[in-house]
Amino acid sequence: MSRRDALSKALREVPIPVPEDSEARGLRVVETVYAERQRPRRRAFHPYRSKSSTAPSQREGGRPLRRTALALALTALIAVLMLSPAGASVRSWVDDVFTAATPKPEPTLGEIPGGGRLLVQSAAGPWVVHQDGSRRLLGDYEEATWSPRGLYVAVAKGRTLSAVEPNGTPHWSFTAPGRVSDQRWAPFGTRIAYRAGQALRVIAGDGTGDRTVAGESSPIAPAWSPLGDPTLAYVSGAGALRLVNSESLIDLATAPALDDVAEIEWAAGGKAILEASRGALRLREVQPRKLQPRPLIEATRPLPVPAGATVVDAALAPEQETVAAVVTNWRDHGTRSSVVLYRPGETKPRSLLTVPGSLGEIAWSPDGRRLLVAWPAVDQWLFLPLGRGLESAVANISRAFAPGNRSASFPRIEGWCCRR
Amino acid sequence: MAELYSLHWRRAYRAAYLVVHDAAAAEDIAQDAFLAAVDALDRFDRRRPFAPWLHRIVVNRALDWARREALRRQVDSAESVFEPLPPPEEVGSEMIAALKELPAEQRAVVVLRHLLEYTPGEIASMLDLPRGTVNSRLRRGLDRLRETAELDAVGEERR
Numbered sequence: 358m359s360r361r362d363a364l365s366k367a368l369r370e371v372p373i374p375v376p377e378d379s380e381a382r383g384l385r386v387v388e389t390v391y392a393e394r395q396r397p398r399r400r401a402f403h404p405y406r407s408k409s410s411t412a413p414s415q416r417e418g419g420r421p422l423r424r425t426a427l428a429l430a431l432t433a434l435i436a437v438l439m440l441s442p443a444g445a446s447v448r449s450w451v452d453d454v455f456t457a458a459t460p461k462p463e464p465t466l467g468e469i470p471g472g473g474r475l476l477v478q479s480a481a482g483p484w485v486v487h488q489d490g491s492r493r494l495l496g497d498y499e500e501a502t503w504s505p506r507g508l509y510v511a512v513a514k515g516r517t518l519s520a521v522e523p524n525g526t527p528h529w530s531f532t533a534p535g536r537v538s539d540q541r542w543a544p545f546g547t548r549i550a551y552r553a554g555q556a557l558r559v560i561a562g563d564g565t566g567d568r569t570v571a572g573e574s575s576p577i578a579p580a581w582s583p584l585g586d587p588t589l590a591y592v593s594g595a596g597a598l599r600l601v602n603s604e605s606l607i608d609l610a611t612a613p614a615l616d617d618v619a620e621i622e623w624a625a626g627g628k629a630i631l632e633a634s635r636g637a638l639r640l641r642e643v644q645p646r647k648l649q650p651r652p653l654i655e656a657t658r659p660l661p662v663p664a665g666a667t668v669v670d671a672a673l674a675p676e677q678e679t680v681a682a683v684v685t686n687w688r689d690h691g692t693r694s695s696v697v698l699y700r701p702g703e704t705k706p707r708s709l710l711t712v713p714g715s716l717g718e719i720a721w722s723p724d725g726r727r728l729l730v731a732w733p734a735v736d737q738w739l740f741l742p743l744g745r746g747l748e749s750a751v752a753n754i755s756r757a758f759a760p761g762n763r764s765a766s767f768p769r770i771e772g773w774c775c776r777r
Numbered sequence: 778m779a780e781l782y783s784l785h786w787r788r789a790y791r792a793a794y795l796v797v798h799d800a801a802a803a804e805d806i807a808q809d810a811f812l813a814a815v816d817a818l819d820r821f822d823r824r825r826p827f828a829p830w831l832h833r834i835v836v837n838r839a840l841d842w843a844r845r846e847a848l849r850r851q852v853d854s855a856e857s858v859f860e861p862l863p864p865p866e867e868v869g870s871e872m873i874a875a876l877k878e879l880p881a882e883q884r885a886v887v888v889l890r891h892l893l894e895y896t897p898g899e900i901a902s903m904l905d906l907p908r909g910t911v912n913s914r915l916r917r918g919l920d921r922l923r924e925t926a927e928l929d930a931v932g933e934e935r936r
Contacts, residue, residue, distance in 0.1 A: 364922075367872050368892040373791060374800040380790070383808040384782050391778045391815050493805055524801040 386760050462737050462752035466490045470740045470748055471722045473775065474523070475729070476501055476510065479758035479768035483512060485523045492757070495525045500771075504542045504562075507774035511549050513537035518551055520564065529564035539578035543587070548603060550579045550589055557591050559603045570603050580623040580630065584645060588652070590630055592618055598630065598641060600652060612654040615639060620671065624678045629658075631680060633671040638662055638682060638699070660699045661706060669694070670718040674725045677701065681709075681728050683716045696730055696741060709741055720773045733767035782811060785828060788893065789835045795888045796839035797846070798877045806842060810834040832893050833903040836885050840904075843881035875922050883918035886911055 467490045469475065475486040483501035484492050495501065498512035498519070509520050509528065518537045519530040535554025542549050547562045550570070557571040557579060573594030582588035587603040598614040598621065601607070614621075615632040622631045629640040638660040644653040662668060662684060671682040680699040685692055694716035696709045709728070717731030727748070728741040736755050740748045759765030789810055794803035813834050814821070821830060876884055889900045897915065901908040 364919075365891045365894065368795065368888065369791075371872050373794045373873070375790065376800050376804050379800075379804045380786050383786065383804065383811065384779060386808060387782055387811045387815060388778055491805070491809060493801075524799070524805075526801060 462750035464752055466492075466738075466751050466754070466757050470742070471724065471727045473723045473773050474507060475720075475773055476503055476771040477758055477768045478771050480766050481759060483510065483771065484758055484768070485510070493523070493525060495521055495523075500538055500540065502540050502542060503772045503774045505544050505546050505775070509542075509562075511540045511542055511551075513540055513551070516553070518549070518560065520549075520562070531560060531564045531567060533558065533567070539576070541578050541581060543581045544583055545585045545587075548581075548587065550581065550591075550603065552576070552579075555594060557589075559589070568606075570601055570606060571599070575618070577619065577621060580621045582627055583623055583625050584627040590621055590623055592621060598632070598654070600643075600654065610643075610652055610654045612641065622671075622673050624673050625676045626678065629678055631671060631673050632657075633668055633682070635667050636662065638668055638671055638680065640678065640680070669716060672719050672721055674721050675723060676725055679725075681719050681721065682706075683719050683730065685715055696728065698743070709743070710739070710747060717767070718770050720770045722773055723775050729770060729773060731767065731770055736767065738770075778815070781827065785831055786811070788828075789831055792832060792888050792892055793835050793839045795873075795876060795892060796836060796881060796884045797843050798873070799842075799846070802842050802846075803839070806835060806838045809838060828893075829895070829899065829903070832889070832895075836889055836903065840881055840885050843884075847881070872922075875924070879918050879921055883914045883921070886914045887918045887922070890915055 466486065469486065469488050469490065472488050474488060477484045477486060477492075478501060479494075481494060482497045482499075483495045485495060486492050495510060495512060496514075498514045500513045502511050503509075504511065504520075507523065509522060512519050512521055514537075516533050516536055517530050518533055518540060520528045522528065533551070533553040535552075535556060538552045540549055540551035542562070548559050549562060550557065550559050552558070552574055555573050555576075556569050557574040558567060559570050560567040570589065571591060571593065575592040575594060575596060577592045579589050579591040582590070588600055588609060589603045590598065590600050592614050593599050593611075596614055596616075596618070597611050598618075599611045600609040602609055615634045615637055617634045617636075618632050619635065620631075620633040622633075623629075623643075624631060624640070627643065627645050629642050632639050632641055640658045640660065642655040642658065644655055660680060660682075662682075663686065666684045666686045669683040669685055671680055673680055678701045682697050682699070683694060684697055685694045692715055693711055693713055695711045696716065696719065698707045698709055700707065710730070712732065714732070714734035717733050719731075720729045721727070722729070726743055728743070730739045730741060731754075732739055732750075736753060738751045738754055740750070742748050755765040755767050756762065758768040786807060790803055790807040793806040793810075794800060797803055797806065810831055814827075814831055821827075876887065879887065885904065886900055889895050889903065890897070895903065897908055897911045900906075901911045904911070
């Protein structure tokens with residue numbers, strides 16, 4: 358045997374790790390996509406294909422095309438709606454309504470505008486979407502959250518909490534005393550707070566040192582102080598907003614939470630906590646104190662929501678107290694949703710976008726310059742740079758996270774990571 | 778499609794792994810390459826062999842991944858969320874370890890030449906490189922591999 362042959366033989370035969378079931382898993386995906394691709398090829402007429410497309414997309418199919426057509430038709434209604442008396446009433450509570458036509462959606466998810474990586478929860482489990490648009494399913498987990506810098510993902514399934522790398526490689530798993538939910542990784546990186554049943558617990562980032570912080574908590578994700586200390590905000594079983602030192606387990610402060618509060622988030626700078634319910638938004642001021650370990654919970658600042666409107670989701674910008682929210686109005690002529698921005702020092706909210714139908718959750722880009730908004734009604738994501746209208750829309754989101762499943766449910770955006 | 782996949786997946790995966798040295802990434806790359814091939818079937822001249830077309834996609838994606846990963850490791854080196862677990866038991870032989878020490882660009886040409894058995898001219902076309910660059914990367918790669926005991930004689934053949 359020549360030495361070149363010896364090298365070739367070594368390369369062919371040296372044992373390498375092959376993930377279990379990887380060949381079959383890939384075949385299922387490829388066969389599904391191939392079968393999907395065959396369907397539109399039989400279509401005689403394809404009116405909505407992008408002009409820039411040189412070949413039929415693997416993800417194009419009859420249902421998304423109908424959704425695209427619906428999106429375009431609905432978009433055309435926006436100007437009419439906003440000029441109507443009811444539309445004028447929506448304008449009455451904001452000072453700058455942007456209603457430019459929604460751009461033609463991209464048929465598939467490409468590069469993420471502004472960069473970063475997304476964590477997306479589908480019915481099959483969480484996916485990591487890389488900057489170039491490539492995606493990876495982490496496993497059949499039920500909830501997921503990024504570590505502070507996106508090197509790991511804390512995932513939950515049943516009573517198991519695990520830390521995995523963004524490529525799915527598991528690092529550790531821990532069996533909690535109750536069903537795990539609402540896990541949140543601390544900004545300083547070495548603790549994860551989560552709920553196990555009704556209890557609020559904290560575990561170290563290496564899966565050790567699990568402990569109970571509160572015996573009863575409301576089904577809302579806790580919020581870590583952004584100041585690098587172990588202070589944790591949570592809503593108690595009785596509906597109070599409470600601050601606790603997760604190391605010493607000393608209760609630091611308490612105040613009534615918003616009625617039916619559904620979400621809390623601690624603002625960058627540590628001086629406010631956002632509370633959101635279906636009908637209201639407010640910032641609860643917090644005063645960190647240098648000489649004493651106990652911060653003061655102070656007054657609340659309500660953020661105006663129009664009467665009758667429902668808050669669908671709200672999120673704080675990464676480095677300031679600007680709040681972005683999705684609100685939905687039901688009117689005689691149908692549902693409309695707006696993306697609204699509440700900036701510090703501005704008395705009135707600013708509407709960035711209003712569309713027919715219901716919008717879903719909202720996420721800030723890591724640099725705070727863009728928003729990603731889910732539009733499940735038309736199976737799209739909208740990328741919205743602040744102050745520059747609507748940048749792009751991406752269609753066929755459901756199938757992007759469930760290849761081959763034509764009745765896939767719309768996935769949920771869990772996070773957009775990370776500022777370095 | 779299943780037949781085509783079964784015929785080519787193992788080599789595609791192995792080529793990707795030997796460039797990126799990450800099983801999960803290699804799985805993704807092999808799968809993505811097949812999906813890209815499916816997406817471009819209309820443009821593919823079916824009189825030509827499928828394997829070189831697929832391997833071109835695999836190795837280029839593997840190179841892209843390896844470059845991104847190298848950059849990410851530089852950027853992320855400061856983060857220490859928790860102590861990483863020790864790496865799994867080293868798989869394979871000194872061969873894998875020696876190959877892993879090569880720059881990704883050299884790994885790619887070594888894999889294309891000695892695993893997938895393309896000529897330097899074909900490799901140049903696949904990677905969109907001058908042939909001289911392919912030859913120099915091969916030479917450097919093999920010189921470094923030769924330093925390992927197991928492959929000591931590999932470079933001598935070329936002399």
